[in-house]
Amino acid sequence: MTSIPNLYGIVHQSYFELLSTITNKSYNKIEIIVILLEKMGEFLNPSSAVVYYYDEFKNIYQRMDADLNLNSKLEPKFILKEDVFKYKKNDVKITFPFTVDQEEFLYVFTFTNRKLPSEENVEFVKKETETLLKMIGKFRVKKRSNWYYQELFELSKRIFATYDMNTILKEISGRLERNYSEISYTFFLSQDTEVSASLPVKTMEYNDIETENLSTKAFQTGELQSESKPEINASYIYAPLTGKQGIYGVLEINVPLNTSFPKMGKQFLIEFAHVAGKAIEAATLFQNSKHQVSDLTIINDTSHQLNSNLDLGEIVSLLKEQIQSTCHAADVGFIKFYDEYEILSGSSAFFHTSDNMLFMDYLYKKTKAYKEPLFIGNFSDEEMLLPYRSVMAFPMVQAGKVLSLTVILHRDSYHFSFDQFKLMQAIIQHSALAMANTILKDKLKEAVIKDYLTGLYSRNFLEETIERHMREGERGILMLFDIDDFKKINDSFGHHVGDQVLIQVSSTLMNHIGPGNIAARWGGEEIAIYAPNMNLEEGYILAEAISMQVELTTDPTVTLSSGVSAWNKEMKGDQDMLTLFLRTDKALYEAKNNGKNQVIKN
Structure with a gap:
């Protein structure tokens, strides 16, 4: 065994040279740990040596595969955090736990025939190694932080320069794939978004099963969540895509269990998801604004035409054209309720057939009772046998009286979006006054040109x-x-x-x-x-x-x-x-x- 003074000198000299080498060359984390493991092996002369890296997402110490020809394969692949103390009590093993700038390591040295180094030597090597690791850690943290900020800056420059959701998600995907080649990921977005089929994008589900999932918890709380699934050899990280006004989804990352994910990566991932969330928010708000401007333009143009002294047939024709262009409806019907039940000219052929009588009665009763619009995505009634699944119905109400009902149908389930429903509701509401005036004008005209007793013309x-x-x-x-x-x-x-x-x-x-x-x-x-x-x-x-x-x-x-x-x-x-x-x-x-x-x- 080397004497203490000589050991001090050897360790100081080796670690000084090692620090100079590491700071001047681009060693990755594993290379540094392997070099340090070799050095400690020279100082303590164990029969085997291995180093573990603590992965907080999996709550285990994971062995790094460092080939030192020291029978490291005899050591277990994983060590549960709560089992670390067992190694400390074993008199043929010496463990060194180190925490360096949020990253935890565990060195395990095994000695045969109880040829243990002196306690003084062990403590000295441990202290010097810890000091060296802290210095290396600070250097690496600073270097990685600079890299992280540079990555976030470059990402921000690209994704905040566009409001196109496809471009934003492609840029985010590209950064993830460049920096984490072994992971897989999925974007779970809270709003239905039309994006390229090549992008891993899904719409978040809202049902009883999903509410138990950590992805939903991340979305609800705005906090990073993680879980380990040994049965499928994977761990999952759920990073909320947070903007200034809300949370727009969750980035799900699948990390294989044999892949280390540094603790500092957690903070980077939070910042990364936050930048992504703000860009998605900006694109969403921009698209919503465009939709709102477009909708307001449609409403304004329609209102302008409605106020240009149109007759009832022209109003129906205008509304039908607007509905078809906006909703791509299969069939559209207009039912007048002013005095009696009447299918107006301009309605689709379906509304003039006997097949629709039960459905019309259903709509008539609903409208009279509630005077509220209907928005049904998957209509089903065994008695009616209606060939349509998507149904929207809008009553025109003036002074508390239902004037008419506009019915919009499609054979596919969930064909109409909620945005289309709200736009149609606004247009119908703006049409109510024009239709009421037209009906009243027609009534007055009839009163002038018709005999009050017989109903015949004058x-x-x-x-x-x-x-x-x-x-x-x-x-x-x-x-x-x-x-x-x-x-x-x-x-x-x-x-x-x-x-x-x-x-x-x-x-x-x-x-x-x-x-x-x-x-x-x-x-x-x-x-x-x-x-x-x-x-x-x-x-x-x-x-x-x-x-x-x-x-x-x-x-x-x-x-x-x-x-x-x-x-x-x-x-x-x-x-x-x-x-x-x-x-x-x-x-x-x-x-x-x-x-x-x-x-x-x-």
């Missing part, structure tokens, strides 16, 4: 329609009907019954005049029908059919006398409204004088 409206058609059209038919002996009805049953007879006759006419034809109350008990593009013979047949039906359906029973006249561009003489009326009225007068209950054409 004589003035009919005359204006005939005059316009005679200027623009080719031909037409005017029919005048007079209820026979109507005065007797009033005298015998009273005017109330007379009014009911008028309503019955008017209803029969409305049910039989056919599309495109107009019925109006001409005056008193006289009713007129104008049929554009019909010839005289067709008008005569229609008048007879109506007269027959009136006689069958009225109570008390009444009959009609009718006169029918036609006009066309080829007829000689002046063709105007007055001439057509006089000819038709003459035919009606003839029908009354010839015994009533008949049709005369002129």
Whole structure:
């Protein structure tokens, strides 16, 4: 055994030279530990020597594979932290635990045949080694800190220069892969983000199972979490991606158990994730701002058009176009509730079929009861058998009254995003006033051009329609009907019954005049029908059919006398409204004088 004075000199000289060498060359941590292990082996002359590195994420001392030809393979691969004291009690082993700038090491020297060095020598080597390690540690910490800050600076320069999420995540991934080649990682983001499929990105799940996971805990607390999973030979680190206004996800890092992860790397990882989080936050806020500006532009443009005195059909058309371009809906329906249930023109074909009746009743009841929008991502009802899974329904409410319901459908589940739902809600709300004004305007217009008792058009409206058609059209038919002996009805049953007879006759006419034809109350008990593009013979047949039906359906029973006249561009003489009326009225007068209950054409 070397004498103490000689040992002091040898150790001082060796460690001085070693410190000079290490500070002037780029040794990595393992190389330094191996060199130091060799030196300590020379001083203490053990039969075997091995060094362990404490990994706090795995809570174990992990043996470094330093080949010193000293039977190091006889030592265990891992030592649990709580088992370290057992080595200290073994009289053929000497252990040196060192903590140098947050990094812990454990040197284990084994001696055979109880040839232990003196206690003085052991303490001296331990003290000098500890001093050397502290000096090396300070040097390495400073060097690594400079490297860390340089890495964070370079990362910040790149990712804060863009608001593109793909570019940001690619830069972060590149840094991770360059600095930690043996790890794997995944970004769990709190918001659904469209990124390249090549990036390891997933959306965070929120369910009962996930709430127990450390990744969720890291997201909720904003603190780094770690766990060891020996069964799959891995440990996991969960670093929250934290911004100034919130947490935007978690960076999950998978470290193989045979890979050391320095304690200083923990702080670097926290700072790294924080920088990444702030960049993701900036990109998210920028994209949200863009969406909001775009949404506000859409709302503003739509509102401007809605306030340009559109009729109901134009409002529906505008809304449908906006819905299709924004939501890519499969089908869109507009249901008016102002007085009665009515599917508006412009709705998709599905809303005009009998298949949708149960669904419409369901929406009608929901809307009437709650007056709130519906947002359903996976609609299912065994009774309805609806082919759609994504459903949005927006009631238009004005002064507490539901005016209409806009229904947006798609066959795929969860097709509509919440952002689309909020945008559509805003647009529908802005449309409510315009639609209310249009419906009210239509109601007022109807009140002016329609008879309040029968619901038929007024004589003035009919005359204006005939005059316009005679200027623009080719031909037409005017029919005048007079209820026979109507005065007797009033005298015998009273005017109330007379009014009911008028309503019955008017209803029969409305049910039989056919599309495109107009019925109006001409005056008193006289009713007129104008049929554009019909010839005289067709008008005569229609008048007879109506007269027959009136006689069958009225109570008390009444009959009609009718006169029918036609006009066309080829007829000689002046063709105007007055001439057509006089000819038709003459035919009606003839029908009354010839015994009533008949049709005369002129």
